[in-house]
Amino acid sequence: MEFDFLTPLDNDLIIDIKQLSSQHLSSKVVFHTEAEFPDISKIDIAIIGVLENRGKDNSEVNLSFIRKELYGLFPGNWSKSIADLGDIYSGESLDDTYFALKKVVAKLIMNKVIPIVIGGSQDLTYALYRSYDDLEQMVNLVAIDNKFDLGKQEESISANSYLSKVIVDEPNNLFNYSNVGYQTYFNSQEEIDLMEKLFFDAYRLGEVCNNISISEPVFRDADIVSIDLTSVKSSDSGNFTNFQPNGFNGKEICALSRYAGISDKVSCLGIFNHNNTRQESVLISQVIWYFIEGIHYRSNEYPFGSKENYIKYTVPFEDEDIVFYKSNKTERWWIEIPFFTNSHNKLKKNTLLPCSHEDYLAACNQEFPERWWKAQRKSIL
Known part of the structure; x- marks a missing residue:
């Protein structure tokens, strides 16, 4: 069974979360524990951790800080049911991790559950994309990222080259790729030209910051949204390990996440390249909060009806x-x-x-x- 790949949350973490008041988000979430697995038929939104970082630097992935921050927030006037399904541990190989994530996400989407996947390195986006293989549909992928992550054709898949595999590998279900927030000096002219040649959409950081609403139609047409946290400047994210002087500020990345949530079509969100610090965990928890808030304000205008x-x-x-x-x-x-x-x-x-x-x-x-x-x-x- 697909959900056998998921391991329950740590008991100590559950104890800490359960000590929060009944008004906190923690009281509205069903958790995967050693004693119980949530009933998928009663869930609208599922949170999944993926403890895999070999696509970036093979460092340990610790999502406890994020969960503590997220469940310590207060929910809005929300009616959707939320579950934390626990974590997928790294497999013997990267392909093993991709396979497990693909199976779990595909099962959730088939059951009309929106997965929020927290990584781990951004090459996990490839597994999210492959999750749609069994759905027999074309896929629109949106990445909030300062790079296109194309890499060289001979490179093995990584957080900096996964998009090449998405574009080239069969079955090719990709209809459109859109990048929101790329920074020109991080991308070669050859890569920028390729975006044009393939008729993909790419919006520079300055364009989006100047008028953030230009990105809303892009999210409205997306199936998968992948957020690279290095697209946020370090002064707002708290990521000083991989220092980023320029990028989105905290308000902007939360607004983009809300656009993704409001979209009637978005069926999967991924948040990647977290640096395991408490500071960045605060921002990630708020990005997730705004995505869930957006879901509650969906207008059900897609697909086009009357x-x-x-x-x-x-x-x-x-x-x-x-x-x-x-x-x-x-x-x-x-x-x-x-x-x-x-x-x-x-x-x-x-x-x-x-x-x-x-x-x-x-x-x-x-x-x-x-x-x-x-x-x-x-x-x-």
């Missing part, structure tokens, strides 16, 4: 019209994308891509929205 609740806007261009939809409920925007359903590009249908109000205004000025253009190119290839 058009009665949307206003349709048609923007004429010289060769074709571009159609937008605006939700009456949330005032969020979508753009219509034509795509072809067979290899001969003869059967044309339309799908909807999340976009921003700025994309609509750009279209009104006869500027093709970049995300629309990239998505259309993908549908033709």
Whole structure:
């Protein structure tokens, strides 16, 4: 059984957590103990630890600080049931760990449970991606990261090269990759050019910090969100082991996490490259809190349902019209994308891509929205 890979929380940790008051989050969470495993059919959100760091530096992974900080917070007006399913220990090889994580996450997603995976090194994102193999669907992956983590083709998989394996390995279920917060000096021009060539979305740190709302449509179209904690500057994360003078501040990374939670489509969150300090654990606990808060404010607008609740806007261009939809409920925007359903590009249908109000205004000025253009190119290839 898939959940046999999970080990219960340490008894001493359970005792510490249970000493918190009934108003703390700890009282709202069901824990995997030596005596009991939570009933998955009664859970909406599952927290999983993965004690695997060989993809980065092989250092020990200790998630106790994170759990103490998280369960010591007060919940919002939440109705979703939450369980802490314990930890997956590192296997004999990295592949063994990936296999265990893949099986656990796939089982949870099939049961409509949203897993929050705390690592460990970020190459575990590859296992999250492979979890969707049995679901027979294309996958959109969003990484909050200062690097693209492409690496060289001959490199073995690591926290700095996992994306190459995601792109190349069969079965290839990746439809789109988006990076939020990359820093140009950490990425070669060859890598930046490859992002363009593959029609992937990449947003520089400065762009997002200047207007964080531009990232919201990206998360609205994501299945997996992977957060690399080195994308947060050290003055806010407390990570002075791997010093980062630039990056997102605490407020921004929590806002991005909330965007991920609000997305009706996001079905898995991963938080990686934690440096095992108490200081960073405080930030991680708040990032998780905001993701769970976002889940409680989902509007169930995806997949696109009845058009009665949307206003349709048609923007004429010289060769074709571009159609937008605006939700009456949330005032969020979508753009219509034509795509072809067979290899001969003869059967044309339309799908909807999340976009921003700025994309609509750009279209009104006869500027093709970049995300629309990239998505259309993908549908033709």
